[in-house]
Amino acid sequence: MANDNKLQAIIGHCKEYGFIFQSSEIYDGLSAVYDYGQYGAELKKNIRDYWWRSMTQMQDNIVGIDAAIFMHPTVWKASGHVDNFSDPMIDNKDSQKRYRVDHLIEGYAETLEADAAAAIIKQMELLLEANDFAGLKSLIEDNKINCAISGTCNWTDVRQFNLMFSTEMGSVADEANVVYLRPETAQGIFVNFLNVQKTGRMKIPFGIAQTGKAFRNEIVARGFIFRMREFEQMEMQFFVKPGTQKEWYEYWKETRMKWHLSLGIGADKYKFHDHVKLAHYADMACDIEYDFPMGFKEVEGVHSRTDFDLKQHQQFSGKKLTYFDTDINQHYVPYVIETSIGLDRTVMMILSEAYVEEDLSTEEKQDSRVVLKFPPMLAPIKLAVLPLTKKDGLPELAKELINDCRSQFKCFYEEKDSIGKRYRRMDALGTPFCVTIDHQTKEDGTVTIRYRDSMQQERIALADVKKLVMEKIAMF
Ligand code: ATP
Numbered sequence: 001m002a003n004d005n006k007l008q009a010i011i012g013h014c015k016e017y018g019f020i021f022q023s024s025e026i027y028d029g030l031s032a033v034y035d036y037g038q039y040g041a042e043l044k045k046n047i048r049d050y051w052w053r054s055m056t057q058m059q060d061n062i063v064g065i066d067a068a069i070f071m072h073p074t075v076w077k078a079s080g081h082v083d084n085f086s087d088p089m090i091d092n093k094d095s096q097k098r099y100r101v102d103h104l105i106e107g108y109a110e111t112l113e114a115d116a117a118a119a120i121i122k123q124m125e126l127l128l129e130a131n132d133f134a135g136l137k138s139l140i141e142d143n144k145i146n147c148a149i150s151g152t153c154n155w156t157d158v159r160q161f162n163l164m165f166s167t168e169m170g171s172v173a174d175e176a177n178v179v180y181l182r183p184e185t186a187q188g189i190f191v192n193f194l195n196v197q198k199t200g201r202m203k204i205p206f207g208i209a210q211t212g213k214a215f216r217n218e219i220v221a222r223g224f225i226f227r228m229r230e231f232e233q234m235e236m237q238f239f240v241k242p243g244t245q246k247e248w249y250e251y252w253k254e255t256r257m258k259w260h261l262s263l264g265i266g267a268d269k270y271k272f273h274d275h276v277k278l279a280h281y282a283d284m285a286c287d288i289e290y291d292f293p294m295g296f297k298e299v300e301g302v303h304s305r306t307d308f309d310l311k312q313h314q315q316f317s318g319k320k321l322t323y324f325d326t327d328i329n330q331h332y333v334p335y336v337i338e339t340s341i342g343l344d345r346t347v348m349m350i351l352s353e354a355y356v357e358e359d360l361s362t363e364e365k366q367d368s369r370v371v372l373k374f375p376p377m378l379a380p381i382k383l384a385v386l387p388l389t390k391k392d393g394l395p396e397l398a399k400e401l402i403n404d405c406r407s408q409f410k411c412f413y414e415e416k417d418s419i420g421k422r423y424r425r426m427d428a429l430g431t432p433f434c435v436t437i438d439h440q441t442k443e444d445g446t447v448t449i450r451y452r453d454s455m456q457q458e459r460i461a462l463a464d465v466k467k468l469v470m471e472k473i474a475m476f
Contacts, residue, residue: 007293010355011224013370014040017428019351020225032218032229034344039429042380042410044232044347048211050377050475051234051341054259055209058476062207062236063200067188069213070179075187076164078316079309080280085183086160088133089219090140092147093154098219099147101136101158102128108145110295129277133158163216165229181215186338188212189237190309193334194321197239204323204334205248207238211343223294225344232343239334241325242307248337249284249304256288256302256339264375265353271296281308290349299349300341307333350378354430372430373453376473381431382409383469386422388438390415397462398437401447405466409473427452433469437462 014020019040023033036044056064076082088101105124109117120143127135136158146153165181182188189208196208211234218227225231240248253272260270273296275285283306287298310333314321322331354374360367376382385401387394395415402411412431414422419436426434436448441462449465450457460468 006352006355007224009357010293010351013355013372013428014351019043020347032222032227034225034228039380040347043350043374043378043430044343046378046380047346047350048232048234048343051259051343051346052209052211053475054262055207055234055236055339059207061202061205062209062238063196063202064209065189065192065196066210066212067185067192069182069215070169071182071187071191073179074316075191075313076180076183078312079187079190080312081164081180081183082162084280085164086162087219088128088136088158089161090137090158091156092150092152093156094150094152095147097147097149098161100219101140104140104145105136107148108143125276161219163218165215165217182213183216184214184340185210185212185233185235186237186340187309189235190313190336193237193239193310194319197323204325205238205240205244207236209234209236211235223292223297225348226292226294226297228344231345233340234343234346235338235340237305238337238339239323240337242332242335245283245304245306245335245337249302252337252339253286253302256300256341260288260290260300263350263353263378265290265349269353273298279303281305290352292348292352299345300339303338303340305336305338307335309336310334350374369424369427371427371452374430374432376432377475379430379432379473380410381412381426381429382433382473383465384412384414384422384426384431384434386413386419386434386436387415388419388436392439393442394437394439397441401435401437401462401465405469408466408470423450423455432472435465 017039018037021035021037022029023035024030052064056062089098090101090104091098102124105120109120112120120139123139124136127139137155140155141153144153164183166178167181168177169179170177189210192208196202211232213230214233215230218229238248238252257270261267269291271289273287273289278285282303284304286302288300288302289296290299310321314333321333323334324331351372354372356371356373358369358371360369383405385398387398398413402413405411423434432452434450436450438448441447445462446459447462447465448457449460449468
């Protein structure tokens with residue numbers, strides 16, 4: 001399937017099967033904001049849980065917190081977001097449409113041959129690195145890059161545009177009361193660094209993880225849940241002794257890539273992209289890119305943030321944020337390695353990987369199915385229990401099985417339609433195991449278990465179902 005078609009097919013499937021809806025759809029939607037439906041919410045929660053457990057429970061020295069979305073406004077001064085959290089933008093004078101300069105040029109590069117594309121991207125990166133806005137405008141004009149709406153090359157100058165949303169706290173709307181919706185979760189970790197270190201008696205190196213909403217007024221929001229204005233991040237800040245950041249940066253690059261591969265996704269679907277233009281706080285940074293239907297794009301960032309954030313908060317708050325290292329009898333401000341992954345982008349990655357249209361036609365008849373081949377541990381529903389008929393005590397047996405299993409994992413009961421149709425519906429929801437209860441179950445206590453990916457069926461003891469599913473969905 002062509003990649004563009006695949007993206008459209010995934011969007012349609014997500015809506016039809018209760019995974020993801022456009023926000024406020026009955027009012028024609030709110031751009032780049034999405035709601036998760038009954039199955040999407042389960043999938044997202046399972047991914048969040050897997051990340052959380054991998055990053056906290058499975059580590060000796062990482063703890064999780066849950067900081068507020070609102071923070072003192074000075075936090076964002078100190079972090080550099082008030083002054084620097086902006087992207088170079090350009091407006092087309094005829095259509096009034098605003099573009100992120102890098103997206104405009106990248107979009108144009110995609111229409112070129114590989115060598116020409118690489119050359120223009122290289123030029124763009126050098127200009128971005130030098131903050132050369134006039135040069136960026138010339139690059140756009142010289143290549144006659146047109147606006148997709150007006151079709152003209154009539155551009156304003158390139159300007160910076162801050163991506164933070166602001167609102168007022170309390171009843172008086174003056175400047176002193178302006179608060180921001182956090183554009184990243186990381187700062188909630190930095191300002192709690194000493195609280196956690198002291199109360200948890202944490203010894204460097206150690207990490208603090210958290211998941212939560214972040215908000216960015218993205219100008220060009222596209223690609224379904226790839227780029228949203230309200231989204232969720234899963235971040236971990238790892239505090240290390242100054243001078244050891246290089247080895248920890250490499251460690252976390254490798255560890256995070258291993259996590260991605262543990263999702264059952266092939267190594268060929270990922271690549272590292274090392275940053276040429278480093279953010280103001282970083283001394284090394286890379287993206288982990290996944291091969292989305294729109295091509296290789298960032299799903300996670302690994303950043304060596306130096307001691308920038310803690311030092312800034314120290315300066316702006318007037319509070320000491322140092323650590324006393326008993327091994328060397330010295331106080332210092334730790335360096336930080338950050339791993340930052342978008343939960344929604346991960347949902348999209350898992351959906352892109354799982355979505356398969358299979359042709360099952362035989363010589364006798366045409367047939368096909370859409371199946372979501374989620375890793376069982378992430379599937380919204382783990383087990384569907386399907387009585388063959390609605391009578392003869394079969395529903396009761398099915399419900400008994402569900403009651404036995406539901407404290408451990410999510411089950412689904414369905415008695416309508418033919419078994420074949422019910423299987424297909426479970427395929428479309430990504431349910432890895434279906435169990436059919438039939439008359440033989442009453443006689444010998446066995447059921448038919450059907451495996452989603454292979455569509456193989458076998459008879460097993462009813463009493464063994466729970467154990468089998470538990471083994472297959474175990475995260476670790
Ligand atoms: P991009 O270059 O795609 O805008 P970024 O480099 O600004 O992303 P970071 O600030 O490093 O992103 O944020 C960490 C992660 O948060 C990203 O890797 C991505 O998965 C996620 N993320 C960032 N912005 C968005 C967004 N607007 N919508 C959904 N996820 C996002």
